[in-house]
Amino acid sequence: MRAEQRPIPLKIVVAGGFGVGKTTLVSALSEIPPLLTEETMTTASIGVDDISTVPDKTTTTVAMDFGRITVDDTLILYLFGTPGQDRFWFMWDELSRGSVGAVVLVDLRRIDDCFPAVDYFENRGLPFVVAVNGFPGSDAFGTDAVRDALALPAETPIVRMDARSADSCLATLVELVEHTVQRATASAAR
Numbered sequence: 001m002r003a004e005q006r007p008i009p010l011k012i013v014v015a016g017g018f019g020v021g022k023t024t025l026v027s028a029l030s031e032i033p034p035l036l037t038e039e040t041m042t043t044a045s046i047g048v049d050d051i052s053t054v055p056d057k058t059t060t061t062v063a064m065d066f067g068r069i070t071v072d073d074t075l076i077l078y079l080f081g082t083p084g085q086d087r088f089w090f091m092w093d094e095l096s097r098g099s100v101g102a103v104v105l106v107d108l109r110r111i112d113d114c115f116p117a118v119d120y121f122e123n124r125g126l127p128f129v130v131a132v133n134g135f136p137g138s139d140a141f142g143t144d145a146v147r148d149a150l151a152l153p154a155e156t157p158i159v160r161m162d163a164r165s166a167d168s169c170l171a172t173l174v175e176l177v178e179h180t181v182q183r184a185t186a187s188a189a190r
Helices: 022-029 086-096 108-124 143-150 166-189
Strands: 008-016 035-040 059-072 075-081 101-106 128-133 158-161
Touching: 008 022, 008 086, 008 108, 022 035, 022 059, 022 075, 022 101, 022 166, 086 108, 101 108, 101 166, 108 128, 108 143, 128 143, 128 166, 143 158, 158 166
Parallel strands: 008 075, 008 101, 101 128, 128 158
Antiparallel strands: 035 059, 059 075
């Protein structure tokens, strides 16, 4: 008689700038009601949080977002969404500890907002994919232009996605897992 095998848990971080779609991605994918630490934006955020490109945004993540995806009997993915504002970056180390990789969401209208996330994961050697969220105007820039603007190496995957679509988000996670496996295989071969 075989002992019951417990599923392997994998932790994935979803990061990026303020209002880029991290909470939306976690909510679109999670099979459980996601844990969201959204709070109403107050007048204290005036001049601190730029909502000019997301004028309908009324809440912001103040700690993290958490969701779960059961892939099959052997694998469960845990998603941890980071807060986007720099005043909450101190939490990124804890949220990233033990993760196998990250999705860096990008809004091309505010491309500068993703540099801290790209730098964070590059500096820690953590595999990541850049996911260009489908905000208005994002189709105007090709993948090579995005790669050049972010100074990304050729091996860093760039995907186009819509954080509102579970299928699109899932394809992004598949790309991340494939990238992570390729990096691990290449590293083991050395």
